[in-house]
Amino acid sequence: MHALRRLTPAAILLVAAGATDCSSSSSSSPDAGGLPGPFGLDARPSNTTCLAPDRPAGTIKLTRAFPDLDFELPLFMVQAPGDASKWYVVEQGLDGGPAASIQVFDNRQDVAAKKDFIRFEPNEVTSGLPSNEGGLLGFAFDPNYAINRTAYLSYTTHSASSPVDMKSVVRRIKRKENVNELDRTTERTLVSPEGKPLDFDAPAIEHKNSAMVFDKQGYLYIGFGDGGEESGEKGQDTKGFFSKILRIKPTDTEQYLIPDDNPWAHNTNGDLKEMWARGFRNPWRFSFDRETGVLWAGDVGDDTYEEIDKIEGGGNYGWRIKEGSHCTGRYPCPQPGLVDPYAEYKHGNGDRGIIGGYVYRGKNIPFLVGSYVFADLSSGRISRMNMETRAIEDLAMAGFNVSSLAEGADGELYVIDYLHGQLFRIDAAPGGSQPFPQTLSATGCVNASNPKEPAAGLVPFDVNAPLWSDGASKKRWLAIPDGSKITVQQDGDWDFPNGTVLMKQFALGDKLVETRLFVRHQDGDWAGYTYEWNDTQSDATLLPAIKTKTVGTQEWTIPGRTHCLQCHTAAAGRSLGLENAQLNGDMFYPSTQRTANQLATLEHIGMFAAPLGEMASLPRYPRPDGTENIELRARAYLHINCSHCHRPEGGGVGPMDFRFSQTAGAAGFCNAEPFSGDLDIRGAKLLIPGDPSKSIVSLRMHATDLGIRMPPLATQVVHTEGTKLIDGWITSMSTCP
Structure with missing residues (x-):
């Protein structure tokens, strides 16, 4: 160096x-x-x-909403029924980091203050590092909140009986009498008509989901992923809560009822009576079209496809027999009774992780009315689906990891920046x-x-x-x-x-x-x-x-x-x-x-x-395939391929700054801990002098899996000469600068 x-x-x-x-x-x-x-x-x-x-x-643009406010790992935002004067933002919480909370603030562009609507104790809500797929994940107001002051929470907490010290819980809570703050002394776990609590241990740290939304009849829908279990058996299980969207009827106590028209309400063979639909991998956000009442969900894919599902009672959406409309090869396929996605898109150019959205019913963007607007977590792409043709059309690139969309009482849509903690409104772009x-x-x-x-x-x-x-x-x-x-x-x-x-x-x-x-x-x-x-x-x-x-x-x-x-x-x-x-x-x-x-x-x-x-x-600039010093050529190659994102405010994940203008010592990658996992390589770091086999920078360049590969865009073929250059440089290093 x-x-x-x-x-x-x-x-x-x-x-x-x-x-x-x-x-x-x-x-x-x-x-x-x-x-x-x-x-x-x-x-x-x-x-x-x-x-x-x-x-x-x-075309659309994203406008910073509430520019004087920032949040810690925001996952969701919502307004209370019948009250457009305030917003409530769910902060996920992080093990060893900021505690889970819900923040409330006035719905004004110049608002500068927020306060706790609820705040958990540090590490009371577990996020499940390193995947960080747990935490405070779901929140919903009761439709009669203005009268009964009741809301519902879904989060992951500790469990000694879980192999990963993690369980999902769904709880009922009430607001204090004369203060706009939830009263934790009223928090109770929901209980089935048979007295079984709505909580369950996690087999792994991924795919918790637990989004919640009410329909116009007052039924509460709760979604859960497959729990991250590698075997995938839970995707088709009809007995447990995994891979389901539930439908329950809350009461004025913690005990809920089973709606009489639930598809499995009258089964006596042990099938889950709360089950409304099944066969999901991780239905990250779902919502009702406020005009038609149709429930739409974005279900996160695995290796290749992300899907948009039109949810109907009794539907089996195929996971893990199918990913999207495609057989996975793990089980006999095709099988009768599986519901194909309403639309799907393939991984590529950074897309990997659908964020379910809303059917736009606002007034400010006429060309969007009736379109399903959604996002992709990894790429930050905002898209819409045409309801009639099912075609997907790009709308904008957010430039950040989108954790959720949100719908205001007026039907206008918002986008949540997960890592930077900022909120954006979707507006029509002048043109x-x-x-x-x-x-x-x-x-x-x-x-x-x-x-x-x-x-x-x-x-x-x-x-x-x-x-x-x-x-x-x-x-x-x-x-x-x-x-x-x-x-x-x-x-x-x-x-x-x-x-x-x-x-x-x-x-x-x-x-x-x-x-x-x-x-x-x-x-x-x-x-x-x-x-x-x-x-x-x-x-x-x-x-x-x-x-x-x-x-x-x-x-x-x-x-x-x-x-x-x-x-x-x-x-x-x-x-x-x-x-x-x-x-x-x-x-x-x-x-x-x-x-x-x-x-x-x-x-x-x-x-x-x-x-x-x-x-x-x-x-x-030195040519990567030239004869100049290998270190210069390697740094140039990383700059060309990586620095547009991996630089300050570039949107790339992790501490590294791959600009050639940075000295090697200031670039932040040598012997640095990987920010997005170690790819199951024990002892791996971003770059280890002398050892490309444990250097994430090299491993991601060699990868063919589009979820791991870097750069993630517009390239599917490993560049042999490029990997040879980077590996040669790493091998030549004896120490960090």
Whole structure:
């Protein structure tokens, strides 16, 4: 590690290199022959056609609600029946950390104070580390709360009879007489008509769920996951509480009743009479459509699929015989009587963990009315499902781990940021009246008669250190409005004017697969639009959401329009690869048949707002496949593949900062404890000098499981040369700096 400090002067360490979009790039060479010359282009081309328009109609944005309030691991928020004046936020609690609580505050944008509605003692509610799937998980007001002051809690606490010291409990509690605070002396565990308490031991620490919601008849629905048991037998068990959505009738005491029309209410063979539906893996959040009364749930998938379920009494939703609509291979399948999901989506581009939402019935976003709005925990993607077509469409990228959505009394929706403890409201984004062009040939960014070619106003560029993208080759162009300039910031990153379009073309072999436009709309915000090439290679069509397809023998994932912002983070400056150190190198310019330095060429044709200075004094990013010192190349590779998320405010989980501008000692990964588990490798750390086999940084790069693999987006093929580089660097290390 000492060699890194000797070989990285300040001019290099200030570099913030990266990718040109959220996917990985191939290792194309910037030195492609041609006649040498001082500049690759003689003049800046006029660009009158490839200009980012107003944001198209039918888009949303997330607005920070209650910006003066922050919370500790918030999982849920709700308003009391008939009272829109306040919000109640459930804080999960963490073993050895903040205690579980419910916070209450006034429903005002400028609210600055919150207070305890209830607070548990430290470690009284157990979260079940390291998975952290326990804690205070469910909360519901009785429909007659204004009169009877009754509410219901669901959480996990300690149990000596559980192999993991953990059990789920559901309890009834009342508010104090004249104080807006729950009275813990009134807390009682719910009890069945036969006197059996509604609590049960956990076999493992995962899949507790225990969301709760009332219907219009006053019945309480409570959901439980499969408890994390590896065998999966509980998914089809009809006797216990696991993998169920229960339906009970609360009374004015802790003893509940069984609704007479429950599907198993009159069974005498020991089946659970409370059972309303079964066969769930972990139904993380469910809700009633306030207009139709239909119950919708998001059930968290396992290896491949996440599902949206339309819940009906007596339904068996298939886990662990099926994951989504697909047989798992663990049991005979298909089997009669299993209910397929209403819709599903496949893991890819970071998606892994559906967060069930709500059917939008608000008034502020007309185009969303009647759509089921939901999120994904891992990617932070906000999506909607069309009720008629069941198609899933991307809406926005939250940029954080979403723990839940929430519905106000007015029908407007909110999104909860789990790790940062912030609350956001879903609003309609300002924009024009026109949709984005549906075909690539209609964008003005390509030759309309031959969309494989760029329009005349685009300028080609390449990068010194491209990312891996499952072997795809790429071509890149940029377009800015006539008369505008690019501003180079202090760290060498580029800031583009409104109206900018960055275009990238992907090909596998001789077949074009997709073209992406990353644009800065007139409101200053960035957005991505992906076009899929047709089989005849005559044009490409705009995709509304993520898509996986087979190209030759290779499975290829085309990201949805929101996925680009998952890598093009605000913390990384949105436009990732366009910066001095990435473009300080020679490139072949097809229009002039010259090879010249890109920075010199762009400065010569008037693209920059200020002179760059001497080219020789500007930093140049080392190529990962070059011959420079292995430590420099490895740090560059981590920067390119990881630093857009793994940096301050980048959204990545864990303490590491993979920016090349950081010294190795300040990067926070050497001998550091893994934040998201040790992958069942005893003694594993983020990076152990000399031992890639126990270094999470290496192990995640080698992984083919999309739930473990890093980077998680737009790549399914392990990059052999990249893993060799990182492993070689780790092996060469003898100590941390």
